[in-house]
Amino acid sequence: MSRLVLKNGRIVDPVRQMDRVADLAIEDGVVREIAPAIGTTGAEVFDASGLIVAPGFIDMHVHLREPGFEYSETIETGSHAAAAGGFTSICCMPNTQPVNDSPTVTHYILERARQKAPVNVYPIGAITKGSAGEELASIASMKKAGIVAISDDGRPVMNARVIRRAMQLAASLNLPLIEHCEDLNLSAGGDMHEGLQSTRLGLRGIPRASEDVMVARDILLAELTGVRYHVAHISSKNAVDMVAYAKSKGLPVTAEATPHHFVLADADMAPYDSNYKMKPPLRESQDVAAVARGLANGTIDAIATDHAPHPGDEKMQEFERCPFGILGLETAIGLSLEHLYHSGKVGLSQLISMFTVRPARILSLERGTLAPGSPADVTIFSLDHEWTYDVNRSASKSRNSPFHGHLFRGGPIATIVGGQIVWRFA
Numbered sequence: 201m202s203r204l205v206l207k208n209g210r211i212v213d214p215v216r217q218m219d220r221v222a223d224l225a226i227e228d229g230v231v232r233e234i235a236p237a238i239g240t241t242g243a244e245v246f247d248a249s250g251l252i253v254a255p256g257f258i259d260m261h262v263h264l265r266e267p268g269f270e271y272s273e274t275i276e277t278g279s280h281a282a283a284a285g286g287f288t289s290i291c292c293m294p295n296t297q298p299v300n301d302s303p304t305v306t307h308y309i310l311e312r313a314r315q316k317a318p319v320n321v322y323p324i325g326a327i328t329k330g331s332a333g334e335e336l337a338s339i340a341s342m343k344k345a346g347i348v349a350i351s352d353d354g355r356p357v358m359n360a361r362v363i364r365r366a367m368q369l370a371a372s373l374n375l376p377l378i379e380h381c382e383d384l385n386l387s388a389g390g391d392m393h394e395g396l397q398s399t400r401l402g403l404r405g406i407p408r409a410s411e412d413v414m415v416a417r418d419i420l421l422a423e424l425t426g427v428r429y430h431v432a433h434i435s436s437k438n439a440v441d442m443v444a445y446a447k448s449k450g451l452p453v454t455a456e457a458t459p460h461h462f463v464l465a466d467a468d469m470a471p472y473d474s475n476y477k478m479k480p481p482l483r484e485s486q487d488v489a490a491v492a493r494g495l496a497n498g499t500i501d502a503i504a505t506d507h508a509p510h511p512g513d514e515k516m517q518e519f520e521r522c523p524f525g526i527l528g529l530e531t532a533i534g535l536s537l538e539h540l541y542h543s544g545k546v547g548l549s550q551l552i553s554m555f556t557v558r559p560a561r562i563l564s565l566e567r568g569t570l571a572p573g574s575p576a577d578v579t580i581f582s583l584d585h586e587w588t589y590d591v592n593r594s595a596s597k598s599r600n601s602p603f604h605g606h607l608f609r610g611g612p613i614a615t616i617v618g619g620q621i622v623w624r625f626a
């Protein structure tokens with residue numbers, strides 16, 4: 201029997217409304233007991249004094265680039281970056297090569313993850329074949345193979361008739377449908393948010409409306425079909441308002457936000473620095489405030505990183521030619537602590553729920569709590585140790601982060617998956 205005891209941590213489990221200093225015992229990969237002064241005979245001991253002990257964090261939006269783009273990231277490197285960021289479970293988007301639109305690719309990802317990943321990897325299947333937006337992918341058989349949701353992330357489903365049929369099917373399979381909300385006709389050619397800053401920099405703009413019209417369309421179709429509908433990386437104030445409207449009507453609509461969308465505005469961009477180029481683009485300060493407010497008041501359910509690695513030679517081109525997306529896994533906890541918790545916008549238990557039970561419920565994962573009998577996935581972090589993010593030491597294969605050199609207050613200390621310590625702060 202393997203036994204691990206976490207001593208004297210502040211255990212915060214939102215599901216059980218628990219926030220107290222105690223010991224936590226893990227046996228054979230399962231949470232066994234939470235109590236004061238648990239005996240440690242024959243056990244490995246981790247001193248968690250002064251640290252937060254939380255259910256394992258789940259990132260429901262990650263790009264692992266394998267198969268097909270292994271020069272950017274692999275299942276192995278991306279999942280090590282996840283562990284270093286305090287995540288015990290990640291969900292990988294299907295925009296690989298080939299696209300994860302069939303059980304063959306789903307099985308491949310799960311098998312690679314079983315061999316190489318220190319964290320749990322849950323594949324998300326494509327909505328349409330090749331994510332081309334026309335014919336539905338093999339959704340039912342991918343569900344049997346192990347996908348936890350469907351999405352054509354990066355390539356939104358533009359045809360309303362196609363997305364309606366996908367929603368009907370997803371509803372009948374009880375699979376959540378995750379949309380990358382972007383009307384491609386409105387955003388075509390754009391490199392950053394359309395506004396004063398894009399005019400000033402002479403870059404082509406992506407209007408807020410490209411996101412808003414897609415969220416509006418989808419909420420109406422979600423009502424029609426009854427699908428569990430989830431808005432990926434929400435970034436505009438109107439979109440947040442529409443999700444609030446959907447929730448007020450009792451629709452099963454949820455949303456996630458990335459740290460960069462509640463931390464940075466377009467005016468914060470280092471001009472022409474592609475580490476600030478992503479979709480949706482960094483918007484204006486009123487949108488950043490609306491996203492933070494949406495997280496605080498529960499309109500936005502979860503924090504997800506949209507970890508999107510691109511290698512240096514792709515990101516070193518001129519701004520207009522660079523691909524969209526930035527790394528996210530290793531800075532998410534630090535940024536969330538700084539901008540939501542230390543700033544007083546969100547309490548600790550609420551912040552933890554955005555990384556644990558809420559994504560678990562959206563995806564129907566049997567995770568997100570430290571209740572005895574649960575899988576022993578644990579995220580241990582500090583609220584106040586100072587550390588500087590050095591992207592050149594990232595576990596990711598790529599280096600595209602605007603937070604290189606940022607001084608953080610609080611961040612991950614150890615990551616435990618299935619009772620094994622898979623990463624420790626060094």
Ligand SMILES: [Zn+2]
Binds near residue numbers: 432
């Ligand atoms: Zn996306």
